């Protein structure tokens with residue numbers, strides 16, 4: 001039989017580079033390849049598998065709901081979608097939810113609803129969407145326009161118009177750059193793909209103030225940093241302000257595709273039937289799973305666990321005595337380790353040492369493990385990293 005590696009290389013569009021092994025199963029913090037080799041998963045499907053692999057309760061809900069109803073489209077009401085929307089609103093700043101299927105789509109929805117809000121107010125010059133240097137909001141044409149990385153954008157121009165980039169964490173530049181033409185300001189409270197850079201409290205609070213003063217909407221992209229990842233249910237809780245809109249996705253449905261755009265009633269006042277839609281979004285199956293995820297990750301004990309293990313990870317990473325380490329950044333179980341060597345070298349060497357690792361930017365190793373990680377898993381990681389850093393030299 002032809003191997004999955006060969007088949008993928010022959011038939012799947014080659015937009016990804018992958019290591020030459022085939023993953024076949026996972027449990028908790030670990031995954032195994034087809035030779036039986038075990039890996040400690042420090043990526044969790046890029047910050048998706050918050051409850052770990054093959055969670056028993058998730059599997060039960062999938063089975064139960066699949067036997068009842070999987071999908072009927074948004075032409076009809078279903079209880080799992082309705083209950084999930086209620087729970088998302090009760091547990092956040094939001095009054096309403098628009099569902100979609102990914103992080104990029106969630107940001108597209110935020111941009112569309114922000115533009116509709118300005119349009120509905122007859123504020124027709126207000127079209128501009130501000131985002132920040134180093135941001136990552138997705139790869140569809142609107143989200144890409146606010147993801148200011150030349151390598152991602154250049155081959156696909158022209159992108160959505162009226163997108164403006166300001167320097168991240170620079171309050172003076174925000175003062176100068178947000179204007180009466182700004183429709184929305186889109187920001188990750190903690191930048192993920194760009195290299196795990198937390199926004200400062202002063203910066204986020206200034207954005208809130210500037211948006212209020214100048215009539216723009218504030219949008220948080222919590223696709224990666226939301227849903228418990230940083231030790232609070234929402235990263236914005238650590239900033240003392242709430243947004244007008246927020247994008248969610250990644251861990252929301254435990255590995256099934258789901259995104260959401262949360263909004264206040266003020267923004268929703270401009271929304272009308274037909275403004276936006278999606279065939280698949282928040283079908284009964286994904287919604288039933290997402291409701292379970294939200295119930296679990298919002299429990300105070302769950303969040304306390306993320307904080308405790310996150311602090312332990314932080315301390316143990318700081319104990320590593322490796323000349324390649326430049327700086328460690330992050331919150332909770334979203335941690336970046338900047339290196340003075342290309343991160344790809346460490347990621348590749350990690351496979352031999354039983355580690356699934358991922359980079360963020362060219363020189364930052366990013367740790368976004370399942371949120372159920374325990375302290376002994378951290379010890380295993382540290383042991384393997386010690387060996388790695390000895391092997392991969394500067």
Ligand SMILES: Cc1ncc(COP(=O)(O)O)c(C=O)c1O
Nearest residue numbers: 102103104136137138192223224
């Ligand atoms: C902050 C942020 N926004 C948006 C996205 C895009 O999400 P998706 O890949 O589901 O479209 C990502 C993905 O990494 C992300 O980290």
